Amino acid sequence: MNQMVKLPEVPLGDPVNVSRRGFITGAATGALVLGFGLPVGEARAQGAAKIAPGTRVPAFLEIRPDNSIRLLSPFMEGGQGIWTAMAQIVGEELDADPSSFTVENAPAGPDYLVVFGQMRITGGSFSVRSSYDTMRKLGASGRAMLLQAGAKKLGVPLAELTTEPGRVLHKASGRSATYGELAPHALDLPAPAPAQITLRDPKTFRWIGKRQARLDIRAKSTGKAQFSIDTKVDGMLHAAVQHAPRLGLLVGKVTNEAEIKAMKGVHSVHVLDGALAVVAPRYWHARRAVEAAKVEWVASTAPTYRPMPADFSTEAFAKQLATTQGKEEVAEAAGDMAAAFASAKVTLSATYNSQYLNHAQLEPPSATARFNGDGTLDLWLPNQAPEMFQAEAAKVAGIAPEKVKIHSPLLGGFFGRHFIYPHGTPYPQAIELARRIGAPVKLIWSREEEFLRDPLRPMAAVRFRAALDAKGLPTAIEAVSITEGPTEGIADKRGPKLDDSALEGITGKKYAIPNKRIAQIFVKSPTTLAYWRSVGNSMNDFFYETFLDEVADKGGQDPYALRLHLLEGNARLTNLLKAVVDLAGGWKPGPFTAPDGSKRARGLGMASPFGTETAAMAEVSIVDGQVKVHDVWQAVDPGSIVNPAIIEAQVNSAVALGLSQVLVEQAVYKDGLREARNFDGYSVLRPDMMPRVHVRIVESGAPMGGIGEPGLPAVPPAVANAVSRLLGKRMRKMPLGQIA
Amino acid sequence: MIELTINGQQQRLDAEGDTPLLWVLRDDLGMTGTKYGCGVAQCGACSVLVDGTVMRSCVTPLEAVAGRQITTIEAVEKDPVGSRVVEAWVKHQVAQCGYCQSGQVMAATSLLKQSAHPKDDEIEAAMTNLCRCGTYNAIKAAVRDVASQGGKA
C-alpha cells in the first residue's frame, strides 16, 4: 500500500474563501460557511483546475452561533481516531477546543484530496502525516478570517486583536466576540493571504500531542453511532444474495425458483453476475429466501476476473509455493553474495510460510443505492476512498461521476477491507437491484457471503539463506519470497516494477548486514487479494525477524545482543530496542519458571512499517497445547505525535490483530471451496487470549510516521521467537495453531 | 401478532414467530443500535437483555421472548447499572470502530446486574463478545472499574 501513496510532493496552494464567489448563500444559521452539500458538479466546474485541496475553509468548517464547530474530515473514521486527531490539529490553529467539534466524514469532492494535494485514501497509516501541514494551515486560515471579521465588528485595528479558544479578543479594551457571532461576517471576507497565516509554535500546543478524549466515544457506547448497515431511506427495500461458491461461476438455473418467489415477504428474485439476489420489504425475508434457493452454477464461457479453480486447496498451494523455482526478481541487493557464502564459516537455510487471512471486520459489508428523479444516484457504503468509489459507481450505473453522491458512514472496522475490490464489495449489486426495481435498495452481505467474497491477505513462502562468519555473525542474508503482492493482485496485472506491497518488511530492514539479496518469484494466487492491516509488513517482518533469531541461534548469539550489534551506529533504532527492553524490566529470554509455576520465554521483533519504527517483546507459555501470550511490550517511534492516548489504543488494537494472525487465524480452501464461512470456523482472537499490553511512545523527532498499522508487524515474530525459545524448536509458519 | 415489551414499551409485532429478534429490532422497530455481526451466536454484537439477562438476539426467535421484558442499547442508560457501565466505557475510552460496543455494553450490564463485584474470572467468563479492534483490555478495565465501585450495583 505504501506505493499507492508514494506521490511526488507538490506545493499546496494558498487558501481561498469560496463563499465570496457566491457558491452557496449563507446558511440559515449564519454559519461561517458553507461548502456543505456543495454540488459536486459545480465544484468541478468552478474549481477542477483552481481548487487547491485543503485550502477552502468553507468546505471543511461550519461555526455555529452557539460556538460549536462542525468539521468535515477528509479521512474516514473507522476506529483509528482520525476524527479526534483532525479536530486537535485544526482546533489548535483555529484556536478552538477540539471538544467543541463534531466531525463527519467528508463527501467526495476536489477539496478533500489532501494527500499531497493530489488524492485521497484513508489507508497506509497516512492520514495525519500526509495532511498535517495542510490541516494546520486550514485552521490558521479560519482563525485569520475570524480575526478580520473581529476587527470590523469591534472597530479596532487587526493588529490589536488576539484570540482565545472560541473567541476574538481585544485585550486593550477587554471587549471580545465569539467565533459563533463572527462567523456570518467572516463569510464575506477575502481569503487571508499566506503571509497572514501564522502557525503556532509547537512548543505552545495545547491540544496537539495531548491525551484528547475521542469525540465519538459516547455515541459508540450507547448505540447511536451510525454505520452503513444502519442506513435507512424512505421507500427502501432490502436485499440479500447467495454468491457462487467459486468466483467465476454464474447462475445456470434456480431449480426451485417458483417456491422462492412464493415465500413469505418476497418481492422479487434476480439473477446477478455470479450471484442470486432476493429483494423483500424485510431483510430477514430476503435472506431466508435467498438461502433456500437451489442454484445450479455454471462456468462462464467468457473470461472472468480471477476465477477460482475447482481443485484449489490452500494446503497444497502452500507446499507448491515453498518449492516453486522460477524467475527471481531482485528488489534489494548489496555486496557480493557469492563471495560471502564462499567464505562463510557456517551457512543455514530455512523456508517459512504464511496463510491467507480475512479482514473479518465486525460490520458485514452493505450498500444502499437510490436513484433520484433528477438522474443522480445516492450511495451509502463503507469506503476508504470516496472519489474512487464515486468513479467506479458511475461506471456501474452508466452515469457521470458528478451525478453520484457518496455517503460515508462510520466504518465498523477497517483493516483494509474498504477499498475498491472487484467482486469484493456489494455496491455494484445494490446499484443494479435499485435500477431494476425502481426503488432504493439496501443490500447486506451475510457473514457467510462476506467470507466467500472478502479478498484475502496474500499467502507467501519465503526461502532464506544466511552466511555466518567465524564469530557467528551474519555476513549475508538472502530471502526469496514466492508470492503475489496485493497491489498486483487487485489490479490482476503486474506493474512495470516489483510490487512493494509484496515484499515490504523483508525489504527495508535496517540491520547492517553487508551482503543481501531480496527477491520475489511471482506466483499468481488463485484467490482474490487485498490490503490487510499493515499490508506486506503483516507477514514479512514475521519471516525476517524469526529467521534472524534462527541466525542468532546458529551463530551462538543472543538475539537481543545480535540486534544491538547489527544496529550499531543507528541511534534511533538502538534507543527504541533498548526502550522496549527497559519497558519489560530487562531482557530475560528464558526459558524461566514464572511465579505461577508455568514455564515461559520471551522473544523480540522489530519492524519499520509506514514511516514508524517499532520494537516488540512477548512473553509466552504453553497451556493445553496452545500458545498463551501473557504480556506484549511495544515501543513505537512515529517521530512526533498528535494524541498519545489514541496511539496506545491503536497499538493495543494492532497487537490484537497481530496475535490473532500468529496464533489462530487462517482462511482455508479445499476443492475450490471456502471451508469456514463464519466465526464458528474462522477463529479470531478471543477476549481470553488477549495479553496485557504495555506501550512506550518514543518521539525521536524524525519525520512523522503512521500509527494505525505500525503496531502490528513486530508482534508475530516476537511471539514466534518466544515460542521457539521455549520449545527449543523453530516456528516457521503462521498460524502457530496447536503445538505438538 | 406477537406482543413483547421493549425498553418498557408494549409492542405488537406482525412478524413470524421464528424471526430472529435482531431483525425485528433493527428493521421493524428501527432500533439499529443492536448490531448484526455473524447471525450464529458467535460474536455477541447483537446482545440484548431479556428479563435482565444477556441474550444473543440473532438466534433468539421472536416467539421465545413473547411477553418478556427486553432492553436494548437504546435504553441502557435508563438502567442504573447500565448507565454506570456507559460512563465507564466513556471514561476508559473503550470504543474504536465501535461496532461491537453495543453488545459489549449489554454483556457488561448483564454481568454487573447479576454480580455487583465480579472477580476477574467471572468477568472473563461473562465477557466473551468478539472485538476485531482488540479493545479487550479497555473493556476489562471498564468492567473492573464498575465492579470496584462501592455499594450494591
Ligand code: FES
Ligand atoms: S450477530 Fe448475534 S452473536 Fe453475532
Ligand code: FES
Ligand atoms: S470496537 Fe471495533 S469491533 Fe470492537
